[in-house]
Amino acid sequence: MKFISTQNRRTLITVFLVLAIISEMGAYVALTPPPTDQFFQFYVLDKNMLAADYYPQNNTNLLLDSKISWYLGVTNLMGNVQLIEIRLKLGNETTIPPNDTTDTPASAPELVAFDRALMDNETWTLPFDWSITNVTTTTGSAHILTVQINNQTYQISDWSALKGYNFRLILELWVWQGDTNTFEFGWGNSAERRTAWLQLWFNMTNIGPPP
């Protein structure tokens, strides 16, 4: 042990502290995941899983009972498990769409909601088959009375459009908020909030069965 006494104690303590700090910094970096941008992806695809032919023959003027097959997709990139809800709303030309600035949802009535808990980095692909099964026309307006979604028939009280033009389906992504214990439109905190929604327009001017 003689050689230790010949060394400068301060130098040794400095060496130890520098090595300890470097090692602990390495340990901290190894144990702490890097911060990532937190968001959801929300999309709708056609029956071929493409963002192309959403309607039969690419014609947005739908016929009665013509089945339309889409896929709704949500990817959770929030960094933890999230409970989400896709809300389907029925709109027309006068419907106020969701507002990304004020984070308010669409004013249209909600028809159905789909809930799912998603792991981090998990994508949920939901088959979404729908068709208009009953329509009536009164005073120049087309009224959609029943819609079939994923083999479930839904009665609708008031969904109309002038001459059958500019119906739309609005899909909103709602996320469960642990602090309020409710689903809220969008995600994030009061300082930075984001929303995700989609809308697809169609017409119903030729009321009749598919050829």
Add this chain to the structure above:
Amino acid sequence: MKIFKWLIVTATILIAIIMITPFYGRAQISLTLQPGFGQAITAINNAEAAGAYPNEILPLVALLNRALDLNQKASTLQLNQTGEHDQLISSANQALVNVTNQANDLTTRSAQRAHSNKIITSASGIIIAVLGTFGYVVAAEFYQRYRIKRTFQMKVKRK
């Protein structure tokens, strides 16, 4: 020997600082609406925050989704199907209770494991520092001996 005492004291202080650092925080939430789903997702998030691995979380999420499916199915039943409705809701609630209990257990285990991992990792850093310092001392000693040997190296030659 005094230098080793200093090293031990410094290492002990560093380990103590690391051990008293909080590891994760739990959000305080009010469970007034849909307490079953709220409790389940909160419990899962707590387990994640405590350091549970994705393969441990996956079965809980699958069970939660089963509860959601049962709930969805119950909501689509007709009014005259109350018996089936109640049965589905009961199954969903049971699934939620299972999710919450399992997630709470997982939180405890994950927190302990994360705590142990953190101590081991931090202690490894201290050990590396001690070994590095010892290596420095040995290297310095050898270098000094080498310098002395070189300085006083003499060759005696008979003339």
